[in-house]
Amino acid sequence: MTAFILRRLLISLVLVFLISLISFFIITLTPGSPYPWGELNPKVSEEVKRVFRAKFHLDRPLHEQYAFIMRDLFTGELRSIKDERPVLEKIGERLPATLVLNLGALSLSLSFGLMLGIYGARHAGRPPDMVTSVLAFTFIALPGFWVSYLLAIGLVNYAAVPILGTHTIGVAFSSGAEVFLDRWWHVMLPASILAIGGVAVQSRFIRASMIETLREDYIRTARAKGLDENTVFYRHALRNSIRPLITGIGLLLPALISGAVIIENIFAYPGIGRLGYEAVLERDYPTLVALNLVTAMLVLLGNLVADVLYAVVDPRVRLE
Amino acid sequence: MITTTPEPLALAAASPGRRVWRRFGANRVGMTAAFMVLLLGLIAVVFFILDFFGVPWPMDPNATNLERKLLPPNTTNLLGTDNLGRDVLSRLLNGAYISLTVGFIAVFVSLSIGVTVGAVAGYFGGWVDNIVMRVVDAIMCFPSFFLILTAVALLGPSIFNIIVVIGLVSWTGTARLVRAEFLTLRESAYVQAARALGQRGPKVIFRHILPNAAAPILVTAVLGVPEAILAEAGLSFLGFGVQPPQATWGNIIADGKTYILDAWWLILFPGLAILLAALSFYLTGDALRQAVETRSERQ
Numbered sequence: 001m002t003a004f005i006l007r008r009l010l011i012s013l014v015l016v017f018l019i020s021l022i023s024f025f026i027i028t029l030t031p032g033s034p035y036p037w038g039e040l041n042p043k044v045s046e047e048v049k050r051v052f053r054a055k056f057h058l059d060r061p062l063h064e065q066y067a068f069i070m071r072d073l074f075t076g077e078l079r080s081i082k083d084e085r086p087v088l089e090k091i092g093e094r095l096p097a098t099l100v101l102n103l104g105a106l107s108l109s110l111s112f113g114l115m116l117g118i119y120g121a122r123h124a125g126r127p128p129d130m131v132t133s134v135l136a137f138t139f140i141a142l143p144g145f146w147v148s149y150l151l152a153i154g155l156v157n158y159a160a161v162p163i164l165g166t167h168t169i170g171v172a173f174s175s176g177a178e179v180f181l182d183r184w185w186h187v188m189l190p191a192s193i194l195a196i197g198g199v200a201v202q203s204r205f206i207r208a209s210m211i212e213t214l215r216e217d218y219i220r221t222a223r224a225k226g227l228d229e230n231t232v233f234y235r236h237a238l239r240n241s242i243r244p245l246i247t248g249i250g251l252l253l254p255a256l257i258s259g260a261v262i263i264e265n266i267f268a269y270p271g272i273g274r275l276g277y278e279a280v281l282e283r284d285y286p287t288l289v290a291l292n293l294v295t296a297m298l299v300l301l302g303n304l305v306a307d308v309l310y311a312v313v314d315p316r317v318r319l320e
Numbered sequence: 321m322i323t324t325t326p327e328p329l330a331l332a333a334a335s336p337g338r339r340v341w342r343r344f345g346a347n348r349v350g351m352t353a354a355f356m357v358l359l360l361g362l363i364a365v366v367f368f369i370l371d372f373f374g375v376p377w378p379m380d381p382n383a384t385n386l387e388r389k390l391l392p393p394n395t396t397n398l399l400g401t402d403n404l405g406r407d408v409l410s411r412l413l414n415g416a417y418i419s420l421t422v423g424f425i426a427v428f429v430s431l432s433i434g435v436t437v438g439a440v441a442g443y444f445g446g447w448v449d450n451i452v453m454r455v456v457d458a459i460m461c462f463p464s465f466f467l468i469l470t471a472v473a474l475l476g477p478s479i480f481n482i483i484v485v486i487g488l489v490s491w492t493g494t495a496r497l498v499r500a501e502f503l504t505l506r507e508s509a510y511v512q513a514a515r516a517l518g519q520r521g522p523k524v525i526f527r528h529i530l531p532n533a534a535a536p537i538l539v540t541a542v543l544g545v546p547e548a549i550l551a552e553a554g555l556s557f558l559g560f561g562v563q564p565p566q567a568t569w570g571n572i573i574a575d576g577k578t579y580i581l582d583a584w585w586l587i588l589f590p591g592l593a594i595l596l597a598a599l600s601f602y603l604t605g606d607a608l609r610q611a612v613e614t615r616s617e618r619q
Contacts, residue, residue, distance in 0.1 A: 011454075018458035026467065030474035130349060137606065141598035143550055145557045146573060146591035149580055153587075258465030262554055276466055277558065280473040288470055296461040303461075 001311070008307060012300055019300070023292035024066050027285050056081060056286070073290055080287045082279075087290040091272060095294075097166055098271030100183070101264070102256050104191030105198060109252055110245055112195070113202025117244075120203060121210035122233065132203070139200035144259050148193050148266045155189070162186050164268045190267045194259045198252045205244035205251075213241045246310045250303035257295050340535070343611040350607020356600035364417035371414060379407040381414035382565045390583050400585035402575060408585060411567035412593055418568045419549050419597060422483055426548035427541050429487025434494025435537060439525050441495070442502025453499065456492045464489050468551055469560060477560045486548050494540050501533035535612040542605035546598035553594050569594045 035041075035052065053059040057068040072078035078087045116132055123129040155161040162168065166186050173179045213219065214237050222232045260273035268274075272291060279287040344350055370377055379397075385405035393400045399408040441452040468489050475481045505511060506529060514528050555561040556570025564571060569590040576586025 014454055015458050015461065018455060019461055022458060022462070026471055027474065030471065031476075133606070134349060134603065137602040138595070138599055141546060141550070141595050141602055143553050143557075143570075143591060143594050143598075145554065146587065146594065149573070149577060149587050150591070153580060153584065254461065254463040257463035261463075261466050261469060262558065265558070273466070276469070280469060280560075283474065292462060292467065292470060295463050295466060296458075299461045299463065 004311070005308065008304055012304060015300055016297060019296040020070060020293055021066070023289050023296065024069060026292070027289050028062060028065065069286065069289060072286075073293070078286050078290060080279075080284050082282045082284045082287070087287050090275065090287065091290060091294055094270055094272045094275045097269060098257075098260060098264070098273060100187055101191055101194065101260060101269065101271055102253070104184075104187050105194035105256050105259075106249065106252060108191060108195035109198025109202050109256075110248055112199040113248070114206055114242075114245065116199060116203035117206025118210065118238065120207040121214070121241075124207070124211050124214075129207075132207075136200040136203050139196050142196055144193055144196070145262050145266060147196065148190075148263060151189070151193065152266075161189055163189060166269060190263050190269055194256055194263050197259065198248075198256060201252065201255075202244065202248050205248065206241065209241040209244050210237060213237045216240075243310070243314065246306050246313060248306075249309075250299070250306035253299045253302040257298070340611045344607055347607045347610065349603055350610070353600045353603035353607065356596065357604050360416065360420065360597055360600065363413060364420040367413045368417040371417070376410075378413075379410040381406065381410040381567050383407075390579060392583075393585055399589050400583065402572070402583070402586055403579055406567075408572070408589060411572055412569065412590060415567040415569050415572065415590075416593070416597075418479065418562055418566065419552060419594070422479065422486070422552040422562075423545040423549040423601070425483045426486040426490070426551075427544040429484060430489075430491040430544060431494055431537070431541055432491075433487070434491035434540075435498050435530070437491065438495035438498025439502055439530065442499035443506055443521065443525050443529070445503070449499070452495075456495050459489070460492050462489075465551060465554060469555065469558065472555060472560050477555070477563055479562050482552060482555060482561065486551050490544065490547065490551075494537070494544075497536055497540055498533060501536060502529055505529045505532055539605055539609045539612060542601060542608055546601040546605075549594065549598055549601070569597075 035049070050059070057065050060068065069078060073087070076086055076088050079085060080087055080090060116136065120129045120132040120136075123132075152163050155163060162185060167179070167182050168186075171182075173182060219232060219237055222236045223229075227236075257273070260271060261276055262273070263269070264271045264273035265277055272295065275287070276291050278284075279291060344354075371381075376383070383406065385401070387405065388397070388401050389403055389405040391397055391401045391405075397407045397409065399412065401407055402411070437452055437456070441449040468485050471485045471489070472482055475485065502525075506524075511524060511528055514524050519527075552561055552568070553570035553573075556568050557574045559574060561570050561574075562568045564575070572590040573587055576583060576590075579586060
């Protein structure tokens with residue numbers, strides 16, 4: 001087990017290096033520049049430009065720029081071009097909100113996906129399965145921003161569901177429990193919309209996994225023993241088909257973070273997706289490099305956790 | 321309980337390719353979806369030609385008329401008008417070819433890269449495979465939409481940039497699939513025979529292995545189109561898609577969101593168009609996958 005984790009960590013280090021290269025070159029190899037005064041502004045003197053370039057190491061060759069950015073990033077010294085605050089600090093204050101949002105979306109995806117998948121597998125090849133299949137693909141095909149707007153109209157007009165921010169503004173709650181509930185009440189809507197695609201993807205995986213398990217010999221044995229179909233289905237088959245619940249953590253995470261970029265903007269939710277969009281608008285290179293790096297590393301971490309969990313849950317998996 | 325219906329004798333005797341098509345034809349959901357895809361393609365082609373020759377039909381998608389702005393669906397404007405008095409139906413039909421073009425060409429780009437990379441990694445194996453697949457793993461860690469958004473925003477939003485960036489970001493799945501196919505196929509008897517006859521790398525790859533991996537590649541291609549369509553719609557929505565005045569399904573919604581409480585038709589119809597297009601491709605792709613995979617399911 002320890003050897004496995006160590007080996008995975010080593011591969012992850014290689015991946016982190018590749019990830020950092022990709023996020024750096026995506027930003028630097030694209031044309032245009034991050035100068036806050038605009039590329040060709042004649043009013044800015046050469047001296048100012050020189051000082052600015054030197055400050056952000058833009059006057060160095062590419063490989064040195066990369067080295068500087070990575071050194072600054074890991075020492076926490078990398079600063080945003082826009083407001084000169086440390087990038088890690090900016091990301092740090094936005095990250096918890098996004099984690100809560102994604103955690104909500106992930107648990108909704110896994111639980112509802114499980115239910116839909118089980119239902120589909122139970123009726124495999126018959127009309128109810130066809131209906132859930134089409135439903136699942138409809139969920140995947142739904143543009144999140146469109147659903148958000150449609151739901152927002154309906155909810156604003158007919159229900160008191162909050163559609164902005166992370167908490168009720170201007171209300172002083174007396175207890176921590178109320179603050180906590182208020183937070184979750186605000187996360188509910190964006191998390192549900194974010195989870196729509198995840199539910200569908202997850203249900204497809206669960207369904208496929210269950211159908212495969214139902215072909216196993218021990219299922220035939222169980223039926224031959226005269227066990228009723230429910231016992232066979234939920235006790236024998238389901239337990240051996242929940243692998244996608246764990247692999248789903250690693251698989252859904254990138255899609256959820258991608259979706260969060262749009263959803264956080266619509267619901268004025270202060271997470272890293274919104275920070276990313278703001279950085280894109282401002283051409284804030286250091287923040288963009290750091291954000292791409294941090295989100296990719298989050299996904300990497302998710303995959304690592306999923307792999308380890310997988311081995312813990314399923315004794316058939318042998319770790320080398 | 322799973323029941324597999326035994327295939328009729330005639331079906332079993334037909335060639336593998338023909339069997340796949342017959343199975344696909346028997347899938348009613350898949351056939352309906354495929355019909356929708358063809359219909360969409362037809363609409364896209366027709367309205368591209370109309371646009372190319374400057375024929376304003378049913379109306380000019382870019383003609384503004386401020387006296388007739390924000391009208392709900394009526395007999396003149398079947399789907400209503402937007403805040404500049406432009407006809408929503410005309411803009412939707414005109415935007416169709418943008419979505420489909422982005423979808424198809426982006427998939428073409430990603431397939432070209434994915435198939436080449438996957439073939440090289442799977443055929444040569446060893447350290448080549450190791451390096452290439454680590455790069456694939458690294459790219460797969462990125463939340464793809466954020467990566468696309470970053471690149472498109474920095475490059476400047478244009479239809480060409482959008483297509484290239486979506487293609488460049490989304491080839492990794494294909495590469496993995498093609499590599500896996502190659503790893504199994506390169507050990508097969510006919511590939512060994514071709515090698516024994518003295519055929520070298522490229523010829524073995526393209527002549528002998530690739531045609532046998534065509535089916536799963538086709539499936540990923542069809543499933544890739546809606547991904548690209550949705551990515552373009554998302555970019556347009558954030559203001560980094562194809563730029564106005566050219567109408568796209570995404571930017572009609574983006575423009576309409578300001579008037580959301582007064583003009584629901586500006587949001588509803590373009591969203592339905594995106595949903596319908598993406599759904600048709602997904603269902604076609606899934607039906608195709610089932611038709612291709614039944615072989616292994618029967619064993």
